[in-house]
Amino acid sequence: MWISSIACLVALTSFSNAASTFSPARPPAIPLAVRSPYLSTWLPAGRDAETSGELSAGVWPSYWTGDATAWTGFVRVDGRNYRWMGGADGDGATQVAFNYTSTQSIFTFHVGDAVELTATFLSPLYPNDFKRQSLVFSYLHVDVASLDGNTHDVQVYTDISAEWVSGDRTSKATWDYGTTGDVAFHKISKAAPVSFGESRDQAEWGNWYYATNAGDATTYQSGPDVDVRGAFTDDGKLKNSKDEDFRAINDRWPVFAFAVDLSSVDSSGSSALFSIGLCQEQAVQFSSRNGYGPSPALWKSYFEDDLAALSFFHGDFETELRDASTFDRKVADDSIRAGGEDYLTITSLTARQTFGATQLTGTEDKPYLFFKEISSNGNMQTVDVVFPFHPFLLYANPQLLKLTLEPHYEIQESGQYPNKYAMHDIGTHFPNGTGHSDGADEPMPLEECGNMIIMTLAYAQRADDNDYLGTHYDILKQWAEYLIEDSLYPAEQLSTDDFAGHLANQTNLALKGMVGLAAMSDIAARSGHDDDATRYLDTAKDYLAQWQDIGINKDATPTHTVLSYNDRESWGILYNLYADKELGLNFVPQTIYDQQSNFYPTVMREYGVPLDTRHTYTKNDWELWAAAVASDDTRGMFISNLAAWIDETPSNQPMTDLLETDTGAQPGLQFRARPVVGGAFALLIL
Ligand SMILES: *[C@@H]1O[C@H](CO)[C@@H](O)[C@H](O)[C@H]1NC(C)=O
Ligand SMILES: *[C@@H]1O[C@H](CO)[C@@H](O)[C@H](O)[C@H]1NC(C)=O
Numbered sequence: 001m002w003i004s005s006i007a008c009l010v011a012l013t014s015f016s017n018a019a020s021t022f023s024p025a026r027p028p029a030i031p032l033a034v035r036s037p038y039l040s041t042w043l044p045a046g047r048d049a050e051t052s053g054e055l056s057a058g059v060w061p062s063y064w065t066g067d068a069t070a071w072t073g074f075v076r077v078d079g080r081n082y083r084w085m086g087g088a089d090g091d092g093a094t095q096v097a098f099n100y101t102s103t104q105s106i107f108t109f110h111v112g113d114a115v116e117l118t119a120t121f122l123s124p125l126y127p128n129d130f131k132r133q134s135l136v137f138s139y140l141h142v143d144v145a146s147l148d149g150n151t152h153d154v155q156v157y158t159d160i161s162a163e164w165v166s167g168d169r170t171s172k173a174t175w176d177y178g179t180t181g182d183v184a185f186h187k188i189s190k191a192a193p194v195s196f197g198e199s200r201d202q203a204e205w206g207n208w209y210y211a212t213n214a215g216d217a218t219t220y221q222s223g224p225d226v227d228v229r230g231a232f233t234d235d236g237k238l239k240n241s242k243d244e245d246f247r248a249i250n251d252r253w254p255v256f257a258f259a260v261d262l263s264s265v266d267s268s269g270s271s272a273l274f275s276i277g278l279c280q281e282q283a284v285q286f287s288s289r290n291g292y293g294p295s296p297a298l299w300k301s302y303f304e305d306d307l308a309a310l311s312f313f314h315g316d317f318e319t320e321l322r323d324a325s326t327f328d329r330k331v332a333d334d335s336i337r338a339g340g341e342d343y344l345t346i347t348s349l350t351a352r353q354t355f356g357a358t359q360l361t362g363t364e365d366k367p368y369l370f371f372k373e374i375s376s377n378g379n380m381q382t383v384d385v386v387f388p389f390h391p392f393l394l395y396a397n398p399q400l401l402k403l404t405l406e407p408h409y410e411i412q413e414s415g416q417y418p419n420k421y422a423m424h425d426i427g428t429h430f431p432n433g434t435g436h437s438d439g440a441d442e443p444m445p446l447e448e449c450g451n452m453i454i455m456t457l458a459y460a461q462r463a464d465d466n467d468y469l470g471t472h473y474d475i476l477k478q479w480a481e482y483l484i485e486d487s488l489y490p491a492e493q494l495s496t497d498d499f500a501g502h503l504a505n506q507t508n509l510a511l512k513g514m515v516g517l518a519a520m521s522d523i524a525a526r527s528g529h530d531d532d533a534t535r536y537l538d539t540a541k542d543y544l545a546q547w548q549d550i551g552i553n554k555d556a557t558p559t560h561t562v563l564s565y566n567d568r569e570s571w572g573i574l575y576n577l578y579a580d581k582e583l584g585l586n587f588v589p590q591t592i593y594d595q596q597s598n599f600y601p602t603v604m605r606e607y608g609v610p611l612d613t614r615h616t617y618t619k620n621d622w623e624l625w626a627a628a629v630a631s632d633d634t635r636g637m638f639i640s641n642l643a644a645w646i647d648e649t650p651s652n653q654p655m656t657d658l659l660e661t662d663t664g665a666q667p668g669l670q671f672r673a674r675p676v677v678g679g680a681f682a683l684l685i686l
């Protein structure tokens with residue numbers, strides 16, 4: 001008897017050491033400050049040997065690439081110090097809970113038995129308010145309350161390192177400290193900035209800000225990490241001093257710190273607010289109708305300078321928290337209604353990641369939404385990357401889809417692209433949209449022609465903007481002619497799943513072409529081209545009838561589409577079917593939908609249905625596209641297995657869209673942090 005009580009005690013102890021709950025799941029990486037291609041800091045958190053999912057466990061927050069961007073948090077309670085964030089030495093506070101919503105990551109700690117500390121990382125999403133969305137800033141709100149009924153003497157400390165300003169840790173940084181109104185800030189930059197330059201995917205230009213409320217309770221310091229953190233852990237306050245020795249990021253690691261004295265904290269609690277972000281006046285360059293040149297960051301249309309933007313953002317917290325919570329609730333209500341709690345586990349993890357690849361530029365009259373492909377490569381405005389996530393843009397605000405497609409129309413309509421089919425991207429490396437005047441972009445002719453036509457109609461339908469279709473009719477027609485040529489028997493080419501290789505006669509790609517032609521018929525009808533409308537629909541119907549013969553293995557039980565026409569045993573996820581439903585075309589017969597719904601459960605593995613018979617990996621964006629148009633049971637199967645994967649994957653990278661269906665592992669690092677995960681919103685626009 002006593003033996004088992006000891007065993008029980010041991011079990012309890014180890015349980016309380018790893019007691020954090022994770023709600024709704026423990027994601028592979030937790031978004032901390034994720035708002036743009038360059039403000040993208042995460043906590044590695046997945047189930048591998050290195051990480052526990054706890055912010056206080058001694059792991060550095062890192063850029064999406066995995067390079068550490070040090071961000072440190074200490075709290076001093078009645079003279080005793082605890083770490084709640086980062087890899088610096090010290091006793092860790094005990095994380096008891098982690099929760100995420102679409103815009104917030106919330107960590108709750110017990111600091112000894114004395115106080116509870118809640119750290120809320122809020123990266124707002126403002127799809128309908130471009131002034132607020134244009135700011136590349138994120139909040140950290142720290143709330144401390146007594147746990148034991150007594151009042152406690154509490155100081156909160158936090159710093160960032162110069163790692164945030166360049167991917168080259170040997171490059172020299174420069175910094176300053178100041179106040180503006182009631183905001184105290186550190187400003188940190190690369191000493192020799194390179195406009196539009198990147199190093200290890202980090203921006204090499206612009207000013208970083210770390211800010212809090214100015215006042216008697218706030219002290220600041222910059223200097224070597226050990227000195228600055230030591231000043232706090234010795235005294236509970238900082239020296240109000242600046243390190244004047246500008247030097248390399250990795251030379252005695254300069255850090256930029258604040259300490260906030262909350263003094264007597266009782267059970268009603270007391271809090272401190274920090275803002276972190278990047279101000280770049282020029283955000284991208286691209287080939288517009290008027291030629292190649294810089295495009296200003298959109299925030300410049302609303303704010304005179306960096307400090308005006310910073311003060312507005314820092315002072316706007318109550319509003320932004322309220323609005324973010326409203327957005328979170330909307331995503332939650334819509335997701336639960338469409339696919340249940342498991343579906344919300346997925347959508348709410350992908351929202352910040354998707355928006356976090358984008359950057360608003362231009363002017364109030366003529367804004368653009370640019371994005372970076374991220375990790376697979378640095379391509380800008382890749383058509384088959386916005387295609388999977390365009391349901392999220394339509395859900396959030398259809399205008400955003402138009403602002404994303406606009407640069408493609410500008411370049412191709414002004415004669416800056418020689419091919420007859422649609423261009424793949426507007427530039428090989430973000431933030432330089434240099435175009436492809438030599439026509440030598442990655443060729444995905446059928447894929448991109450279909451995508452442009454489908455997305456353009458999707459925007460026009462939801463924004464009720466048929467004028468847009470008329471404006472771009474000529475080039476849409478040029479792309480549709482390509483679909484007539486190539487859709488029935490697609491030549492050997494790449495589809496968006498280019499990592500899987502070239503293939504001829506791809507059934508799913510062919511279907512995209514046919515749905516694209518049916519969509520073009522609707523575009524023609526909406527823009528007064530009735531003859532074209534008839535011709536495109538007739539061709540599409542003719543092709544689809546033949547496709548139903550050559551693209552389906554009718555001898556299989558259950559029947560299913562094949563991966564490529566002449567390989568009867570092959571199969572793949574028929575995700576392009578989604579566009580037929582999305583656009584309300586009623587073009588593909590229900591029997592095809594039913595057949596695929598019956599088939600997928602027969603090839604389901606632990607975490608998903610493989611993308612196709614060539615590999616065991618899958619793409620979670622395409623799975624959810626397939627789920628969106630499947631029967632209730634099949635949809636539920638896709639969703640629950642993906643939600644389980646989020647919680648169980650051994651990856652600790654920002655969510656990958658490519659995963660092994662048997663192990664849940666991430667094959668390589670080329671598919672992390674990409675915006676395509678926004679394909680998860682596919683159910684929400686049907
Ligand atoms: C976190 O989630 C749990 C479980 O759903 C809930 O009880 C708790 O109130 C949440 N905490 C916060 C801070 O949202
Ligand atoms: C973008 O172009 C600029 C020159 O205008 C160059 O200095 C910079 O390195 C380029 N950026 C990338 C990421 O290639």
Ligand SMILES: *[C@@H]1O[C@H](CO)[C@@H](O)[C@H](O)[C@H]1NC(C)=O
Nearest residue numbers: 489491492504505550565566
């Ligand atoms: C595509 O399929 C058709 C019909 O089976 C066949 O005639 C043609 O050779 C195939 N194309 C290629 C490139 O394999």
